[in-house]
Amino acid sequence: MRLPLAFLLGATSLCAQTHTTNVDERKVPAYTLPALAVGEAKDWPRQRAALLAQFAHHVHGRTPATPGKIRVRVDGERDDCLGGLAHRTLLHIDLPELPGWHGMDVLLYVPQQAKAPVPCFFGLNFAGNQSVTDESDVPSTVAWLEDGPNVLAHHALPTSAGADASSWPLRTVVAHGFAIATVHYGDLEPDHKDGWRDGVRGAFAAKDATTHEGDAAWGAVGAWAFGLSRLVDHLVTDPRLDPARLAVVGHSRLGKAALWAGVQDERIALVIANESGEGGAALMRRDFGETIGDLVHNFPHWFCPRFAEYANAPERCPVDAHQLLALCAPRLLYVASARDDWWCDPRGEFLAAQHASAAWEPFGKRGLPAGDWPANHVRIGNEVGYHVRPGEHGLTPADWRHFLDFAELHWSQKH
Ligand code: GCU
Numbered sequence: 432m433r434l435p436l437a438f439l440l441g442a443t444s445l446c447a448q449t450h451t452t453n454v455d456e457r458k459v460p461a462y463t464l465p466a467l468a469v470g471e472a473k474d475w476p477r478q479r480a481a482l483l484a485q486f487a488h489h490v491h492g493r494t495p496a497t498p499g500k501i502r503v504r505v506d507g508e509r510d511d512c513l514g515g516l517a518h519r520t521l522l523h524i525d526l527p528e529l530p531g532w533h534g535m536d537v538l539l540y541v542p543q544q545a546k547a548p549v550p551c552f553f554g555l556n557f558a559g560n561q562s563v564t565d566e567s568d569v570p571s572t573v574a575w576l577e578d579g580p581n582v583l584a585h586h587a588l589p590t591s592a593g594a595d596a597s598s599w600p601l602r603t604v605v606a607h608g609f610a611i612a613t614v615h616y617g618d619l620e621p622d623h624k625d626g627w628r629d630g631v632r633g634a635f636a637a638k639d640a641t642t643h644e645g646d647a648a649w650g651a652v653g654a655w656a657f658g659l660s661r662l663v664d665h666l667v668t669d670p671r672l673d674p675a676r677l678a679v680v681g682h683s684r685l686g687k688a689a690l691w692a693g694v695q696d697e698r699i700a701l702v703i704a705n706e707s708g709e710g711g712a713a714l715m716r717r718d719f720g721e722t723i724g725d726l727v728h729n730f731p732h733w734f735c736p737r738f739a740e741y742a743n744a745p746e747r748c749p750v751d752a753h754q755l756l757a758l759c760a761p762r763l764l765y766v767a768s769a770r771d772d773w774w775c776d777p778r779g780e781f782l783a784a785q786h787a788s789a790a791w792e793p794f795g796k797r798g799l800p801a802g803d804w805p806a807n808h809v810r811i812g813n814e815v816g817y818h819v820r821p822g823e824h825g826l827t828p829a830d831w832r833h834f835l836d837f838a839e840l841h842w843s844q845k846h
Contacts, residue, residue: 450743452725453718454773462716464751464786472793475760483694483758485750490710491691492649492735494657495635495642499528501664506536510543512566517605518543521569524665531634535618535658536560538569540601541610541671550676550842551610552834553662555655555685556599558582559615561592563599575621575629585621598682598826607835610672612662616685619658620651624732630654646737652710653735655688660696667698676700676842678763680834682826683775684733687711694758701763701841703834704756705826708775710734712766714752714783715745720776723748752779753786756815760790764798765816765837770807772824778804784817791815810836 453459468478487493504523512519517540525534538560542549556563558581559572571587578584581591604611616622620630627633627643631654636643659679667674678701681689686707693702704712709721710733724742726733741748756764766784768777781804788798791814798815805811808829810818816837820829 450722450724452720452722454720456719456778459717459719462714462718462746464714464716464753465749467754467757467786467789469757469789469793472761475790475793479758479760482750482754486691486694486755486758487735488647488737489741489748489750490734490738490755491653491656492647493642494649494653494695495639497526497657497661498638499526501525501661502527503665507568509568513540513602513605516543516602517541519566522665524661526661529631529634529638531637532631533574533618535614535661536570536572537612537614537662537665538564539610539612539669540605541669542605542608545608545610545671548671548673549608549610550678550838551612551666551672552604552678552680552838553612553659553666554680554682554689555616555619555659556595556613557616557685558591558595559587559617560613561587562595563593563613564601565593565596567592572615572617574615574617575626576615576617577622597828600828600831603828603831604835607839609835609838612666614658614662616655616658616688620654622651622684622732626651627654627732631657647735650734650738651730651732652684652688652691655685656692656695659688659692663696663698674698676838678703678834678838680705682706683708683711683824684730687733690755693762693764694755697762699762701765701838702759703765703767704780705767705830706769706772706775706777706824707766707780708772711775711780712752712756712783713776713779714786715741715748716751717776717779717782718745719779720774752783756783756787757790760787761794761796761814763814763816763837763841765834767817767830767833768819769823769825770819770821772822775824777819781805781817781819784812784815788812788815808833814841
């Protein structure tokens, strides 16, 4: 798992050597959140559209309209996967009208015994589809990979097979009756400053340079979110899957991408952000752990150029994370934290979900209750769910157990 850069280099933010990373709850300065405008349920579509436009303008940039329809190629199918539990499909999805993008490889498992269309979890992975499964015939990704113990010069080493399997407990998910699909995020855009040239943003810019211009041009998080929606384009057509029960899951930077996909794409019924931190579920005005300044300094390619204006002044940003989370209303939202993941400000993630909860009320739905940060592993909330687990940054089987419980609670009653 990734360690925060600032952690490796000491506790001083890299942004403007003037800001010292705060990890002391007693030193969090007072802050005032922008109001969450919640009227009657009938007003929400209009309020939601206005808020969404603000996030595009100030944080993530504009997502261009999708040119044409996806094209899907089946690269492989097997019936006897995950110890006989699952049918496995390998797919390649691209956009014929966006020829500059090479497309993305999808790994999809569907429970063998399914009698009716099943719900499906889906999300991006960090290290290639081969890394999430111990099945050695899943091909290694050919797209850019971040160098690490199992990756050399951006190419997967044989040891990368199954290396991230603990973050993707495929057998457990399928045994609970859910399908699960994943794509490597590098298929959408390599994660570095110049990565846009080799991903969907570059492909769009080749067609229309204005998509890459101006303060509200989209960033890499937007490109990764775009890929999630193109995966939804396919999932809703697979007759084995229930299009009304699709759950996006993302961890850390890919939790930021899952949130941005989830708030934009209302076909996604459940949005799960695991330890998504600053620029994700954590309140930006709460000075604890990573700041906007750290984000835009260390990852200048993730957000729209305008976001950098708020590097040392989060209070000037017209929006904050509770409003991003509220954009999921009245659908299901789940936020998860790890107690020692101070860089992500776990308490700030909880507070954002709590403040967002008002957006569910006009629909007669309930988010998180008022009250303190819950104890470890106590799952709270109704249509908005939350847990914090002990330990550090990572997507673990224990987190997945909560996601499955939450999805089963809401979905098994109705189907
Ligand atoms: C860095 C970054 C975080 C991000 C994390 C990750 O630590 O500062 O914002 O969430 O990487 O993606 O693992």
